[in-house]
Amino acid sequence: MSEVLNIVLTDDHILLLDGLTSILGRAGHRVVAAVSDLCALQAQTRMHRPDICVLDSRVADADAIAAIPGLLAGNPGTRVVVLTADASPHTLTRALEAGAAGYVHKTRGIAVLLDALSRVALGEVVVEASFNRPVRSGPAPADPRVVQLANYLTPRERECLRLLTSGFDTTAMAGSLGVSPTTVRTHVQAILIKLGVHSRLEAVSLATRHGLVRPLDEVAG
Structure with missing residues (x-):
């Protein structure tokens, strides 16, 4: 229990x-x-x-x-x-x-x-x-500066960001990606640096607010 x-x-x-x-x-x-x-x-x-x-x-x-x-x-x-x-x-x-x-x-x-x-x-x-999920009534346009920062993410870092915004912890991310927790932490640290934020919470907030990644269920669909 x-x-x-x-x-x-x-x-x-x-x-x-x-x-x-x-x-x-x-x-x-x-x-x-x-x-x-x-x-x-x-x-x-x-x-x-x-x-x-x-x-x-x-x-x-x-x-x-x-x-x-x-x-x-x-x-x-x-x-x-x-x-x-x-x-x-x-x-x-x-x-x-x-x-x-x-x-x-x-x-x-x-x-x-x-x-x-x-x-x-x-x-x-x-x-x-x-x-x-995207808001059907039309979300506010993303900040071009934030979008530019997100463009520096590698495909693997973008996938890590998608998992972060879906609530995955380090262990779950490692299992989903087939890598070690240490590798996940390295990717997450790179995401924080490239997006100019200081924590996973800030990265999730930024990605959600500006639609930087697509939800997992949309990708699966």
């Missing part, structure tokens, strides 16, 4: 809170609080110092993403997972830049959420893959 996680849930849909509390409990985790507004979230997080806070991008008409930096500053051991129906690339980027370690769509199955929680607890940044 995976590690037992202490979790604070925040959503303004009470039925969702009740359902998730029950499901996560049956999965072996401990929901220490389930609240519906930001004030309660902040208070419960200070009280319980949970392993993970799961929150929607908006709760009770408030911007929950804007509250993430404050939550993390007061609770450095807590990780934040955004569980939302908002498919906007802008919201995803804001969440990652605010410090969220996970981003999962509400329409996905509980197995996807449980996997994301376990991986986030291990220190990964997890973006559920359906968010990498």
Whole structure:
């Protein structure tokens, strides 16, 4: 069984809170609080110092993403997972830049959420893959400077970037590419240098915002 996680849930849909509390409990985790507004979230997080806070991008008409930096500053051991129906690339980027370690769509199955929680607890940044689909209404045009930087990526580095944006960790990337973890780390370091960023999180945010790679399911299709 995976590690037992202490979790604070925040959503303004009470039925969702009740359902998730029950499901996560049956999965072996401990929901220490389930609240519906930001004030309660902040208070419960200070009280319980949970392993993970799961929150929607908006709760009770408030911007929950804007509250993430404050939550993390007061609770450095807590990780934040955004569980939302908002498919906007802008919201995803804001969440990652605010410090969220996970981003999962509400329409996905509980197995996807449980996997994301376990991986986030291990220190990964997890973006559920359906968010990498292009927006039909027309995404904002990519920054030509960023596109130029991406042109310096080798085919293997571009494939590593695609796997990063799909939530793969070093071990999973090595298995997918048929190379060693050390080789993966070398490729990732080259990606960071060429894109002018300092972390995998920044690389994922940049690639998602500017559409630098195609989602894995589109490539497979």
